[in-house]
Amino acid sequence: MAYLNMSFDEIAVMTMYEYQLRLEAYQLKKADEMQRMAVQAMFNREAKAQKKSGKNFKYVHNSPDELFDLENATEKIRSAFEPNYNNRKENQNDILLERMRKWRKLGRG
Secondary structure, eight states: OOOTTHHHHHHHTTTTHHHHHHHHHHHHHHHHHHHHHHHHHHHHHHTEEEETTTEEEEEEEEEEEEOOOHHHHHHHHHHHOOTTTHHHHHHOOOOHHHHHHHHHHHTOO
């Protein structure tokens, strides 16, 4: 009961199949939490990584972006779920190229 966050009355009216599904979901959620903790531990270790520089040590990574590029991850996710989504950087490049073409067409470039 404690694991499923349900009262005894709620569990009593459940079928055995539903109870097993909820218990499986709980165990899968816990396994996912353990995997997240393992990834966090790896990030922590990587963030503390140092290399020797002369007599001193310097951090290998100087910013969080070197460990995880949020902008790149966001671009990948949005392009996967939004069919008409254009990558912001690619869109800016397209705009600049179009402006250059128009400039040359006017005979100024």
